[in-house]
Amino acid sequence: MSRWAAESQNKRLGFVLLIAPAVMLLAVxxxxxxMSVFRASFYPGTSALGASGFSLHQYYKFFADSFYxxxxxxxxxxxxxxxxxxxxxxxxVGYSLARLPPTQRRVRMILIIVPLTLSLVVVVFGWxxxxxxxxxxxxxxxxxxxxxxxxxxxxxxxAVIVVLIQQFLPFMILSVMNVALQIDPVLEQAxxxxxxxxxxxxxxxVIPLAAPGIISGFTLVFVMTVSAFxxxxxxxxxxxxxxxxxxxxxxxxxxxWPFGAAMSFILLAVGLGTLATxxxxxxxxxxxxxxxx
Amino acid sequence: MxxxxxxxxxxxxxxxxxxxxxxxxxxxxxxxxxTSFTPGTALTFPPPxxxxxxxxxxxxxxxxxxxxxxxxxxxxxxxxCSLIIGLAATFATDRYVxxxxxxxxxxxxxxLLIPTVVLGLGLMQFLIWIGLNQTFIGLLLGHLVITLxxxxxxxxxxMVLFDRNLEQAAMSLRATPARVFRTIxxxxxxxxxxxxxxxxxxxxxxxxTLSVFLSYQDRITLPIRVLTYVEQNYDPLVAAVSSIVxxxxxxTIFLADxxxxxxxxx
Numbered sequence: 001m002s003r004w005a006a007e008s009q010n011k012r013l014g015f016v017l018l019i020a021p022a023v024m025l026l027a028v029x030x031x032x033x034x035m036s037v038f039r040a041s042f043y044p045g046t047s048a049l050g051a052s053g054f055s056l057h058q059y060y061k062f063f064a065d066s067f068y069x070x071x072x073x074x075x076x077x078x079x080x081x082x083x084x085x086x087x088x089x090x091x092x093v094g095y096s097l098a099r100l101p102p103t104q105r106r107v108r109m110i111l112i113i114v115p116l117t118l119s120l121v122v123v124v125f126g127w128x129x130x131x132x133x134x135x136x137x138x139x140x141x142x143x144x145x146x147x148x149x150x151x152x153x154x155x156x157x158x159a160v161i162v163v164l165i166q167q168f169l170p171f172m173i174l175s176v177m178n179v180a181l182q183i184d185p186v187l188e189q190a191x192x193x194x195x196x197x198x199x200x201x202x203x204x205x206v207i208p209l210a211a212p213g214i215i216s217g218f219t220l221v222f223v224m225t226v227s228a229f230x231x232x233x234x235x236x237x238x239x240x241x242x243x244x245x246x247x248x249x250x251x252x253x254x255x256x257w258p259f260g261a262a263m264s265f266i267l268l269a270v271g272l273g274t275l276a277t278x279x280x281x282x283x284x285x286x287x288x289x290x291x292x293x
Numbered sequence: 294m295x296x297x298x299x300x301x302x303x304x305x306x307x308x309x310x311x312x313x314x315x316x317x318x319x320x321x322x323x324x325x326x327x328t329s330f331t332p333g334t335a336l337t338f339p340p341p342x343x344x345x346x347x348x349x350x351x352x353x354x355x356x357x358x359x360x361x362x363x364x365x366x367x368x369x370x371x372x373x374c375s376l377i378i379g380l381a382a383t384f385a386t387d388r389y390v391x392x393x394x395x396x397x398x399x400x401x402x403x404x405l406l407i408p409t410v411v412l413g414l415g416l417m418q419f420l421i422w423i424g425l426n427q428t429f430i431g432l433l434l435g436h437l438v439i440t441l442x443x444x445x446x447x448x449x450x451x452m453v454l455f456d457r458n459l460e461q462a463a464m465s466l467r468a469t470p471a472r473v474f475r476t477i478x479x480x481x482x483x484x485x486x487x488x489x490x491x492x493x494x495x496x497x498x499x500x501x502t503l504s505v506f507l508s509y510q511d512r513i514t515l516p517i518r519v520l521t522y523v524e525q526n527y528d529p530l531v532a533a534v535s536s537i538v539x540x541x542x543x544x545t546i547f548l549a550d551x552x553x554x555x556x557x558x559x
Contacts, residue, residue: 126535
């Protein structure tokens with residue numbers, strides 16, 4: 001008995017030693033900071049250091065001002081459009097990647113991984129050059145005679161959405177590809193051999209099976225978009241606002257931390273709420289498509 | 294007949310979308326690299342000639358060079374630390390069956406689901422509270438939190454494919470656990486470890502959203518330096534700096550791809 005007991009004791013110790021550093025790291029440097037932001041959002045004043053007291057002032061300030069509420073809505077709309085755009089563009093690419101032979105897939109994977117891993121500022125700067133007055137897009141438009149003088153392509157909402165989609169597209173592609181790799185192509189062939197049209201096969205077989213990848217891709221893109229601030233700041237200019245940018249300004253420029261904290265928690269709550277609603281209303285029914293006639 | 298047309302339309306759309314996506318993904322980076330070699334002072338594409346003057350300007354700029362050094366050091370340290378922590382944790386969740394395993398896995402990946410702005414503000418406040426604000430170690434700890442989930446996710450995926458029988462065989466041949474680990478486990482996990490390291494490195498090296506809250510005075514990471522520069526200036530110098538970021542990233546990926554041999558890195 002003692003030998004077995006000692007062995008299981010050892011096993012448990014090994015397990016704890018292995019998992020402890022990671023759990024400790026996140027407990028101390030993820031959970032505690034989040035809690036401290038949450039606490040700070042209830043301070044009544046404009047400074048978080050040495051502050052005390054409890055009030056809903058910051059939350060009241062946010063919802064009483066139509067500017068903040070409209071920026072919150074704008075942020076959520078951007079996030080929904082970006083996630084949807086990534087899904088529409090990324091799904092075909094991710095799916096076709098999964099169906100390629102490994103050697104061909106490898107080269108294309110690198111084409112997707114490189115933009116994914118590039119620093120955000122570099123990508124945004126690339127778009128600034130691309131869409132600038134002397135940029136490629138203006139040159140092409142003038143070359144084919146569509147416009148006579150360079151047009152201002154930056155600093156509008158459309159540009160912000162295009163750039164956001166480009167930044168986060170690789171995450172969607174990889175999520176879809178990872179799931180599609182596990183779907184047996186035989187299922188699609190079976191459906192086709194039973195004379196199902198491609199569109200029907202797509203809705204009844206491909207989409208339901210790929211749903212976990214769609215959900216994880218959608219979630220990732222959505223979360224990254226709601227907290228974006230570099231893109232709206234540099235590409236959107238004064239015309240496009242996002243909550244991430246406001247938090248950044250409030251914390252690093254105005255130095256009003258309690259209000260920044262309240263804004264970031266409103267963003268967190270509304271963002272996760274929207275995400276849950278979308279997944280219950282749209283994604284789950286799609287995933288169930290398999291059982292529906 | 295109509296089925297035929299519908300199907301064909303669908304597949305043509307597919308091809309067009311795929312091409313559009315690849316071009317769209319790569320264009321910004323290609324434009325940055327191309328314009329960085331301009332001999333002029335304006336950011337134009339295509340560039341009017343070829344020169345390295347802006348790279349020389351970067352080399353001579355102590356601000357950019359010190360930020361580059363800081364970012365490289367930070368990314369390397371964050372990679373090593375999060376690999377060790379993440380490898381241990383992934384091992385634990387993979388090899389031990391325990392209650393709440395899915396919860397722990399979810400917890401380890403949770404930094405991916407928290408908007409980085411929120412995390413950035415929280416860390417900044419918390420580090421002041423414990424007296425680690427404006428220190429390199431504070432910056433490093435912040436980066437560990439965001440690189441860890443990538444390491445855990447990549448390693449978990451590669452451990453699922455792991456054939457445990459090989460370890461059993463080695464052990465039945467009386468190899469010591471340490472030897473099994475060194476000669477069987479690590480080599481089999483090598484591609485997964487390489488890709489985990491690549492992801493950790495490039496995530497830390499390129500991070501903006503978190504670093505912007507944790508950088509300070511003389512310790513400003515390269516992406517933040519670029520961001521503050523772009524907000525005020527618009528010249529080929531920043532194209533050259535950005536190209537250096539691109540070269541570092543691409544080089545890391547290719548190196549890892551080479552090292553892990555025929556087995557795909559990602």
